[in-house]
Amino acid sequence: MSKRIIYNYLSDDELLRISNTIKNVEKKTSAEILVVIKERRNFFERRKSIRELAEIEFQKSGITATKDRTGVLIFILLSDKQxxxxxDKKISDKIEQKILDNIANQMSNTFRSGNFSKGIIDCINSLSDILSKHFPxxxxxxxxxxxxVRFS
Structure with missing residues (x-):
């Protein structure tokens, strides 16, 4: 992804704040959180759903290789604002996808107000509340x- 595009949404300081939030959250849970931001779909992805794109990133990221299968991907597709x-398996066995979808919707609402960093950080903190209960x-x-934060 072109650095110029991402800087329309997040500054270096905000990216660092997001990384530090993940670091602090992971002190309370055995889960691993990864944020991946993709600028836009490529030609071959134009008919894929947001879930399918997230699944591709999930596999590419190596998150499935965590020891206990307790990885969580926050996938952001900038061009579509999705x-x-x-x-991963161990988490999805205990936490319903609709709960994760609600957290993603909350992030979307914060993004609409133009506060991208806050949306991502709030999302990570919401995940922390749930993950630390089930996966201390x-x-x-x-x-x-x-x-x-990774860029795809």
Whole structure:
């Protein structure tokens, strides 16, 4: 993704704040959270749903390789202003997709007001509240996925 495009939405400071929020949240849960931002669909993706695009990113990101299958992807498609939260098997067995969809909808509402950083951070914090109840931090927990926002 072109850096110029993302800077229409988020500054370096905001990207760092998002990464730090993930880092702090992961101190309370054994889950791994990853934010991936994609500028637009490519030619071959034009008929794919937002969920299908998130599933592709989920596989590409390596999030399925977490030890306990407790990864969560926050996928943002800028051009379509669409968002999808996708959880790995162990999490989706305990937390219904509609709960994750509600969190994505809340993020969408915050984005509409032009506050992209707040929308993502609020989303991460909402996930933290749910994940820390079902997947508390474990004594041997390690950070398996980078906390940096990725661009696809």
């Amino acid at each position: 968002f999808y939260i996708l959880a 931090i474990l004594p041997d927990d390690i950070d398996e996925i980078s906390n940096k």
